[in-house]
Amino acid sequence: MIARISSIRSLSTRVKAFELQLPEAVSFEAGQFVILKAEIRGEVIERSYSIANAVAATTNTLELCIALNPSGKMTPFLFEVEQGEVLEISLPQGGFVLRQDSRTLPTVFVCTGTGVAPFRSMIAQRLADGDTEPIYLVMGNRFVDDMLYHADWMSLAETNPRFQYVNTLSKGAPMGNSMKQGYVHEHYAEIISNHRDVHVYVCGWEVMCKEARQRLKEMGLTRRQYFFEQYDG
Numbered sequence: 001m002i003a004r005i006s007s008i009r010s011l012s013t014r015v016k017a018f019e020l021q022l023p024e025a026v027s028f029e030a031g032q033f034v035i036l037k038a039e040i041r042g043e044v045i046e047r048s049y050s051i052a053n054a055v056a057a058t059t060n061t062l063e064l065c066i067a068l069n070p071s072g073k074m075t076p077f078l079f080e081v082e083q084g085e086v087l088e089i090s091l092p093q094g095g096f097v098l099r100q101d102s103r104t105l106p107t108v109f110v111c112t113g114t115g116v117a118p119f120r121s122m123i124a125q126r127l128a129d130g131d132t133e134p135i136y137l138v139m140g141n142r143f144v145d146d147m148l149y150h151a152d153w154m155s156l157a158e159t160n161p162r163f164q165y166v167n168t169l170s171k172g173a174p175m176g177n178s179m180k181q182g183y184v185h186e187h188y189a190e191i192i193s194n195h196r197d198v199h200v201y202v203c204g205w206e207v208m209c210k211e212a213r214q215r216l217k218e219m220g221l222t223r224r225q226y227f228f229e230q231y232d233g
């Protein structure tokens with residue numbers, strides 16, 4: 001399918017949000033991704049991107065939130081394209097979606113960087129479920145300037161008492177009392193230890209995912225309690 005780029009905006013110094021207009025409406029489940037395909041210097045390159053729409057619905061507009069890897073193949077190309085240009089895109093796909101029984105359990109979403117993308121619609125869906133269980137977003141970044149959709153998460157936490165936003169910086173100094181310091185691991189560990197049963201969704205690059213898998217196992221969680229979307233695996 002050919003999608004037209006209807007807007008591009010900077011979310012941080014190295015992340016852009018691309019809004020794509022599809023020729024026809026598609027349905028997707030919160031958490032799914034699409035594949036972008038482009039011919040770059042004679043080579044066909046395909047890369048996956050989580051759908052970052054705020055809500056999962058039948059739509060002909062998809063938002064992708066993409067980090068620049070200056071030595072990569074696809075992202076330097078994407079950071080040069082302009083509004084109005086077209087990209088080849090697949091249908092939504094992937095199995096990193098909310099499990100039915102998460103709807104009756106405290107749910108913890110853990111991410112670093114653009115790993116937050118699928119959580120926008122997943123958290124909206126959990127909030128729309130009719131239960132009263134808490135929902136946590138543990139989002140890790142290096143510096144304040146790297147935080148994605150921060151104002152949206154703050155306002156969601158203000159209007160939904162069962163949503164808790166835990167925002168941690170591994171390198172920069174926290175801004176105000178609501179921000180934490182350190183890696184995501186110590187923060188979700190504390191949350192999980194306060195609940196008897198819990199579901200954990202983790203999204204990001206290999207280093208963070210590998211450590212999270214190890215820690216969750218060591219905390220005694222079973223494979224039916226945690227779910228991963230690893231960006232380079």
Ligand SMILES: Cc1cc2nc3c(=O)[nH]c(=O)nc-3n(C[C@H](O)[C@H](O)[C@H](O)COP(=O)(O)OP(=O)(O)OC[C@H]3O[C@@H](n4cnc5c(N)ncnc54)[C@H](O)[C@@H]3O)c2cc1C
Nearest residue numbers: 047048049050065066067069072073074075114117231232
């Ligand atoms: C299911 C899925 C969903 C994804 N969703 C997103 C998304 O929503 N947003 C997004 O930006 N990326 C996402 N990715 C990663 C994306 O597919 C590309 O791998 C990424 O954009 C780099 O592409 P590239 O061609 O520029 O770099 P490549 O040429 O593929 O880069 C080579 C290597 O650099 C490393 N690398 C690249 N970028 C980073 C980074 N930001 N941090 C750490 N290591 C990195 C990786 O190890 C990679 O294998 C997703 C991957 C998968 C599998």
